[in-house]
Amino acid sequence: MPETVPKVGLFVTCLVDVFRPGVGWAAVKLLRDAGCEVDVPRGQTCCGQPAYNTGDRADTRAIAEKTIKAFEPFDYVVAPSGSCAGMLKKHYPELFEDGSALKASAEALSAKTHELISFLVDIMGVEGVDAAFDGTVTYHDSCSGLRELGIKEQPRKLLATVSGLTLEEMEESEVCCGFGGTFCVKYPDISNTMVSSKVGHAGETSAGLLLAGDLGCLMNMAGKLKREGSPVEVRHVAEVLAGALDDPAIGENG
Amino acid sequence: MSKTTSSSSQSRTQILNKLSATLARGKDKDAREKAVQSRLKRHKRNLVPERANLDADGQIALFRAQAEAVSASVAEVMNRDNVPEAITAHLRDHNLPARIRHGADEKLTQLPWDKAPTLERATGPATGDDVVSLSQAFAGVAETGTLILTSGPANPTTLNFLPENHIVVIDAADIDGAYEDAWDRIRKAHGGGKMPRTVNMISGPSRTADVEQTIQLGAHGPRSLHIIIVRNG
């Protein structure tokens, strides 16, 4: 645990910024509760994955340079998304030539970047949260968080401290939901097969709420559940941990 | 016999030249040669799993357990003299005909066959009609319960595959821990860098899972594999 008050730059992520600002506020609350000073630099936009995963390295590099610069003043960069944090942490350094000044800056950014929940548990040493939720939830392990950043136990550890909450694991919680950024619109038929299987497994549990740590996956799963008319609700795990349940669940009427 | 077609010889030049052009560019020729020669000479072992790092009895027990785990049956006898009776007992217990075929291995031909007077024996490579074959293993590997059999007149390779049932005798002293131990044995028996025509590593009877991933024994090779371990071989 850091000894001075850490200055955290919140990397909001473009999906949270537009579709679910409440996740950003939940992140701010959790970070402040953990003793961090939080700011949201205006110089950030998107992590660049849409360009990166389309094979457009030039644009990705240009976006990465902006992001690196925007977060230079901070001790840590925290994102409420394993996918975007993984982009900054694992992929930015690959964009620049070995030995270049930009590579060094990308590596410096990489070293201080974390996904929200793993940052709280692994870096800030958070042992529990002051929140309550009366009901059973299930948790989807989003791919980048799980496989690029090793996020598996951290959200479960904190959820276990939410009073009244029961976690019931679903089958294949580690299998991709079929979102995959532009994949879900480029290959809608495959994506649909994957998300159908995913929400099928969620529906096999007794959980009334499906959680995950990435808004892309959450919108995909929520969109499918609502299309199927399922009563299962969907939220970002940070909302539950921060006790920020005033907004209706994703895609639900207020 | 080693006739090479013209397209092959053209391809050879083309492929090997391309490999060297890509791989040797800017590299120290001697250092590359040395790296290759030393690797081939030293036979350095990579990581060998701890699992089979046991004393002789431990390795025999592990070999047996692993072979049984892959559906081989295993019997142990004290001496070679007990082998013929162990074979007849196995045949009788499994309703198999008292007729076997084996190779010219002295370890098999010198067994006291008079102890199994009703057993018919034929020698030589397998024909399509053999129901039961008998082989002497060159070695065994405890880590996965694997038999090592080598080709030649002593133990023709076809005996390992064509008959429906395969019985293999192995001396306890020939059971090693790891695959690497078996390679050392082969180098010792045949000279470094030389191999018998065929070395068969066999772990259990033939099987397939090609239909609905259902494991089914006896796909094309033997339906049953019976191993007789001779304690004082």
Next chain:
Amino acid sequence: MDITSPAFKSNVKRAIGDKQLQRAMGNVKVGFVKKRAAARENLPEFDQLRDQARDIKNHTLEHLDLYYEIYEKKVEATGGSVHWAATAKDARDIILEICQAHGARTVTKGKSMIAEEIALNEHLEAAGITPVETDLGEYIIQLRNEPPSHIIGPAIHLNRDQVEASFRAAHTHLPDDRSLEEVSELVDEARQVLRQKYIDADVGITGANYLVAETGTSIIVTNEGNGDLTQSLPKVHIVCTSLEKLVPTLEDVSTILRVLARSATGQEFSTYTTLSTGARRKGDPDGPEEYHVVILDNGRSDMLGTEFQDMLRCIRCGACMNHCPVYHSVGGHAYGWVYPGPMGAVLTPSLIGIDQAGHLPNASTFCGRCEAVCPMRIPLPKMMRHWREREFERHLTPRTVRTSLSLWAFLARRPALYHLAASTFIRALKLLAFGRSRLKSAPFAGGWTKYRDLPMPSGRSFQESWRAGGDE
């Protein structure tokens, strides 16, 4: 074999609508995954062995020219021949020539993906030689005139009743009223039918999982024993293999064997691992009198020294496809050529061209499960991304994608404009949503709303409310 990779999207539609296929794929995604996990659990050193296996192959690839010189001499010293094939056609011609030199009428074949890659069966048939596949899965798909759908389980897309129908159609010499209800009955029938074929064959063709430079040995790894019958009964044994299969020593191959079966089927070790060195020796009562190794390049040497070199470490275990949710959704045939799944998405463009196989590296969510289980630690998603980069450079990426991407990137590079656009976008969506919390259809997001609702923004943008001092 016909290439249908360019029609990937229509292949996908057909596959997803195919109930038999979907039922069969249901078995795949559960069985293989659990078995591999158990095998890994059972060997504490498993992940360290993967590191070493990777290093062995990297070392070999860096010295491939030198190891091949040694390997070739060793094979020749043991009475075998090495044949080099720059292209698939060269390989087909060499193999046919050997078969014809022996007046072959039938050849038995063990499972070989290289034989699939060079479309060997069609070539032999055209020359009047009957190839008989002996691996049960390969035999089944040969009867059905289908390509394999998986590199280790060629008939994994089929269910028992389909196999039964194929056997009844093909084995007309057997009584109609026989029972083929059980998998064991199907296996027995194939065993009986193929038995005489092994004995009658003039030539046996197998693949090779590995070649060993130290000894001039080729290795096959099987469970059925068909490969061994194929290579030990006929007078001639042809090994049909490719450039990247070489490893230096028996010690090195041991390490790779320790990760192969565990990754593939979850077995600790396959039933039969067979090392073949040269031809029948003086005094040997069985074994082939001639031993030929045909080494195929077909684009592989071009991968050396490029960002695709790591793909040459692949040992064809199939773990990547066994764990791939895209493969589970569509099966192997949708990929449109020989190699499906993540390894196919990387390898196929190298072998048939990215213009033909462009969909394959794009049809991935980059979920990373393939890389996580690859025994050779091949960074498959990274290499798929490299293919996307090549497509982007060559302007093969669809125009609509390029246009919207460049508009988006224009904004993403300009934060002030971007934040303004985000707020405008939210307001536009809200107008469109008309107070609804989600859309059932949206003109700009048809791919999304075809199958799922689009949740609407729940307020103004986070940036906007943060600048305004918060809305807590």
